[in-house]
Amino acid sequence: MLSIKLVPRPQPSKSMVYLSPLLAIGLMLVFGLIVFMFLGQNPVTAFHAFFIEPVNDLYGLGELLIKASPLALxxxxLAVGFRANIWNIGAEGQLILGTIAAGGVALWFYESDSVFVLPLMFIAGALGGMAWAAIPAFLRTRFNTNExxxxxxxxxxxxxxxxxLIHGPWRDPDGFGFPQSRMFSDSALLPLIIEGTRAHAGIFITLLALIVTTIFFRWGLLAFQMRVAGLAPKAAGYAGFNSQYTVWIGLLAGGAAAGLAGASEAAGPFGQLDMAASVTGYGFAAIIVAFVGRLHPVGILFASLLMALLYLGGESAQVNLALPSAVSKVFQGLLLFFLLATDVLIHFRLQFGSSNAAARKAGAL
Amino acid sequence: MNTETLILILAATVAAAVPLIFAALGELVVEKSGVLNLGVEGMMIVGAISGFIVAHETGFLWLGVLAGAGAGVLMAFIFGIITLTLMANQVATGLALTIFGIGLSAFIGQNYSSVALDGLDKINLVGLSDLPIIGKLLFSYDPLVYLALLMFPLISWFLYRSRSGLILRALGESPASAHALGYSVIKIRYLAVLFGGAMAGIGGAYLSLAYTPLWSEGMTAGRGWIALALVVFATWRPGRVLLGAFLFGGMTIAQFHAQGLGIEIPAQFLTMLPYLATIVVLVLISRNANTIRLNAPASLGQAFHKEVH
Incomplete structure (x- = not known):
């Protein structure tokens, strides 16, 4: 009988660290094809509808960018916190607070056409997200409460x-009672950057964040201290690193990013506050992006594009294959499962052998 | 408030506590074995939709309950493979299970969101159920409520009075010692995880088959997470899990009656109550670091491999 055993590696495999996300993506695709076949779809058509159709024109590529941008941001x-074992899984809430804060600024300065409205929205968004993230940070550092x-x-x-807010004080006075705010004025909307698409200037914030985190992770002493605190809290303590800082920065970084993403969504594609539009699930999906991207800025960039494609694929599958759009969430979950499963190969290697051979060997000895 | 309203509120509190009792007692057993499964919410919601579909298609509600338990077990099995066999990070895997479960339930439940179902019948004991006050308060629930209440003494007995329970707890404290004594750490942890899955699945099925007999996307509304918080709040003791579940059940029901009592608060703020209360009780119980350290299973959340330990 063939048996597969996991044998510990003497050293963690460096190449598996980068190979396992690719392996996971491959497994997800294979599994996805099998699922499509079970659903009675032609796998080639389904594959085309899911992964090619949504991005085979300029508009589609623009859609890919505006979905990938908040996910990556x-x-x-989150990666800042995750690297230090700070588990902020409430980015979705921090994103909503960012949307609320930015939307509040937009509604407050509704009459204004000042160029300062937009920057103010983003500052408010970041602060809103940080304020929401500060709650678990404070409770964790002060009362030892699970973040x-x-x-x-x-x-x-x-x-x-x-x-x-959208049912009550901020409801559109001319909105026939629908639970949504009024549309923001033009001064509160991000300019489009590519003709013929909905891609907006919020993407530049993501690019800026990409540069900042790259520098921070590569050269920041603080990032190093946080990583040590995450891997070996005791060692960090002996080295005199303040673990309270780690918690605060880990959570606030995620909160600020999620808040900015929320502001960017409000000032970008939506242009108003609305329940269905503002609760996107990006905050949860970004957790998967962070892991699949190996908590590394460049990895996160690629992972965000892949996750955005899964979102678009779900919408396309709904239109073209009459499948529920939730199929994309199933794929996203599967991707993380496969990644976590293949990660075992970083610390262990597979040993194939037949148990008969092992038995014979044992007998000979 | 008259007696009738009060009885109504108390009875509703018990019903609202049931899904939490199932899920939290299941997770308690899992955590006692040293495994932290954050996927309770995902297992519950897949249990809810699976139970609903099977009950609707076959017409047998009890088959739905079984399907809910089975779906929970399957979800827990995925968690087991990844964290126990492949030794992945339990926190990340639990999160993945929840994200996956919410997506999967929305996917398979697409065509069931406007379907009606006659929920589980309440028991009717001749004589007893008609008694004044006591009849309504004690003898007028559906059978799952009694099953949930029965799970409490069963699990308490198992954990603290049975040999298997002792082994399970020992494993949670020191898997290496249990392994050295010849117990299969991985196998026992698998059993605990699968049991937790069945309990979460039944808790979910209770929601879609009895509590509000219908399916709507995301209907578990964070109850799986509240169940996780309850285990911490209870400092890993079954009796306090039960107490906590009633407390939160009461909180859920209070929001429906607050407006009846003339309290003028927007509905959204009342809906927040259970979530805010969860945070408050977590703060109260974690304030003293020793409370958590002394009561939490020592190996909670750590992977085990017999050649590494």
Missing amino acids: IALG ILVSLMLVYVAGMVLSW
Whole structure:
């Protein structure tokens, strides 16, 4: 009988660190094809509809960019915390707060056509996201409270705050009672950057974040201290690194990024506050992006494009294959499963052998 | 408030506590074995939709409950393969399970969101159910409520009075010692994880088959996460899990009655209550670092490989 055993490697495999995401993507595609076949779809047609159709024109590529941009931005912020084992999984709530804060500025300066409205929206968005992330940071550092559960609970609270605002005080006075704010004026909308697409200037913020995090991870002493604190808290303590800082910065970075992404969504594709449009699930999807991207800026960039393609593929599958668009979330979950599963190969190698041979060997000895 | 309303509120509190009791007691057993499965929300919601589909297609509600448990077990099995066999990070895998579960339930439940179902019938014991006050308060629930309440003494007995329970707890404290004594750490942890999956699945099925007999996307609404918080709040003790579940059940029900009592608060702020309360109780219980350190299973969340340890 053939047996497969996991044998510990003496050293973690460097190449597997980079190969396992590719392996995971491959496994996800194979598994996806099998699922499509089970659903009675022609795998080639389904594959085309899911992965090629959405991006075979300029408009599609623009859509890819505007979905990848917030995913990458949030994932970059989360990576700062994840590298230090700070588990901020409430980015979705921080994103909603960013949307609320930026939207509040846009509505407050509704009459204004000043060029300062947009920058102010982004500052408000970042602060909103940071304020929401500061709650788990404060409770963790002051009261030792688990940041996973607190940040997650605050996602639901943030959703309720938004719901209250658009049902109540911020509801569009001319909106026939629909639960949404009025449309922002032009001064609160991001300019489009590519003719014929919806791609907007929010992408530049993501690029800026990419540069900042690259420098921070590569040369920042703080990033190094945080990494040590994450890998070996005791060693960090002996070295005199302040673990409170790690928690605060880990959470605030994710909050700021998610808040900026929320502001960018409000000032970009939506142009108003609206429940369905503002609750995108990007905050959760970005967790997958961060992991698939190996918590590395360049990896995150590629992972965000892949995840954005999965979103678009889901929408295209709904139109072209009459499949529920939730199929993209299934793929996203599968991708993370496969990645976590293949990661075992970083620390272990597979040993193939038949148990008969092993038995014979044992007998000979 | 008259007696009738009060009884109504108390009975509703018990019903609202049931999904939390199932999910949190299941997770308690899992965590006692040293495994942290953050995928409770995902297992619950897949249990909810699976139970609903099977009950709707076959017409047998109890088959739906079984399907819910089965779906929870399958989800837990995925978690087991990745964290126990392949030794991946339990936090990340649990998150993945929740994200996957929410997506999968929306995917397979697409055509069931406007379908009606007659929920589980409440028991009707001749004589007992008609008693004044006590009849409504004790003898008028559907059978799953009694199953949930029965799980409490069963699990308490298993954990603290049975030999297997002792082994399970020992494993959670020191897997290496348990391994040295000849117990299969991985196998026992698998059993615990699968049990937790079944319980979360039943908790989810209770929502879609009895509590509000319908399917709507995301209907678990964070109950899986609240169940996880309950285990911490209970400092890993079954009795306190039960108490906490009733507390949160009451919180969920309070929001429906607050407006009836003339409290003028927007509905959204009342809906926030259980989530905010979760944060508050977590803060209260974690404030003293020793409380958590002394009560949490020592190996909670750590992978085990017999050749590495």
